[in-house]
Amino acid sequence: MRHTNYFSLDPDRAAVFEDTVKSRQSWSELYSFEVDRATDTPLFHQIYLQFRSAILSGALRPATRLPSTRELATRLGVSRSAVVSAFEQLLAEGYAFGKKGAGTFVASELPEPFKRTHGRRKRPAAATKPAASFGDHGGFVDVTAQRDERPFNLGRTLVDARTAEVWRKLSARSLRFFGRHHLGYGDPQGMPELRKSVCDYLQAARGVRCEPDQVVITAGTQQAVDIVARVMQGPGKEVWVEDPGYSLTRLALVAAGAKLCPIPVDRHGINVTEGIRRAAKARAVFITSSHQFPTGVPLSMARRLELLAWARESGAWIVEDDYASEFRYGGRPLASLQGLDEAGCVIYVGTLNKALFPGLRLGYLVAPRSLLRAFVTTRYLMDRQPSSLCQAIVAALMEEGHFAAHIRRMREAYRNQRDALVVALSRRLGNHLTVEAPDQGMHLVAYTRPGLPDVAIERRAREHGVVVRAMSRLYLEAQPKSALILGFSGYPQQIIAPAISRLARAFEQ
Structure with missing residues (x-):
């Protein structure tokens, strides 16, 4: 769906928009927002959920100006940072948009079919029995590809010393208190704790x-x-x-x-x-x-x-x-x-x-x-059923806060590895590749300049000890784009630059 930039409209349409804003800007002030300090839900998330619900239900209509963060923080008795965080989430997900010097407004690009939430809904048909047979998969699966440890293969992770030590301790504890539930069959749905x-x-x-x-x-x-x-x-x-x-x-x-x-x-x-x-x-x-x-x-x-x-x-x-x-x-x-x-x-x-x-x-x-x-x-x-021992260890890891701490540390490490890879690619292969740092994930995409086929580069790179994936292989009917997919999450910073040097030699050939 096409998005409208209201601030690039012709003067007449812009004037209509401004009149609409003025007629609706007071409604958000009348809408009743509140926070519950007795729950574990963060305040910013409570505010975000209430705004999202009001927008999707139509209580806050498109082009409605939202209250200022300072005003809403005062009204709710919360810190301004909590309101700012909630608004940032609304902006990131497209529920709202901002105009410098004017404020934050409810977005208008919500599809009409979604708004008819009170109409008849057709529920997904409940399955009566599981299908148990497989057909011919129609293609060869290279089951050795994922075992290749060379950079920059996909799906790799790192575990730092703190997580490794916690894992050893929790594993030892699970074995030390080896319960009877590990000796028999368990719940196929998984352990209740996990x-x-x-x-x-x-x-x-x-x-x-x-x-x-x-x-x-x-x-x-x-x-x-x-x-x-x-x-x-x-x-x-x-x-x-x-x-x-x-x-x-x-x-x-x-x-x-x-x-x-x-x-x-x-x-x-x-x-x-x-x-x-x-x-x-x-x-x-x-x-x-x-x-x-x-x-x-x-x-x-x-x-x-x-x-x-x-x-x-x-x-x-x-x-x-x-x-x-x-x-x-x-x-x-x-x-x-x-x-x-x-x-x-x-x-x-x-x-x-x-x-x-x-x-x-x-x-x-x-x-x-x-x-x-x-x-x-x-x-x-x-x-x-899944392994009861592994489930018990991971459940303890999550319940005791180690999982969240691990994610925070790895997010920082992967960000640094991503940035190091982008810098190395830009320095050595900037004439051949266009690359931007992704906002999320464990891999990046580097688009090749015209005339450089990604499949040939993929093959040549392997000869130089580097694993890159040709993106053009992943298209079925759409027009393929030539690009390389490089994983960065499983490779410490110190090995990234040397690996890119080897990849550069593949390009030279």
């Missing part, structure tokens, strides 16, 4: 609306996608996938018998209008909304609401893969798509393997209640 910790974390950090009994512990994102694909019913199982997108998700869907419908991605994320035009009755959409893989663009608020409206009306599922959401370097993480869902359309998928280390093999999905039984049954039939 599900509660995951639920608390998602509510606080990602704005996910869930209860512990909606959380299903998985071996990671890949198993969560597999579970969803097996449960989907209907001939053909037509699903939207992002183009370009994550190849392993696509292969898992094809293996489960799904029919892929590639939907192009632009600077606002997946093109929902084009998706509806191509496959309005698709069964599901698989999406990386907070940090699209591989391009890194977040799904705009207008597109988010448009997607939710389509899913609500058609009864489709939205599978939100929120990978690497912990690592956002420019402000607070964007709230999850699931947190906006009023109709039970979104299946939220996340992983602890990226937050901690891939060898852990623990992740989670948050299921709408209508699908929960089918998901747990399928999880049970696949491999009964």
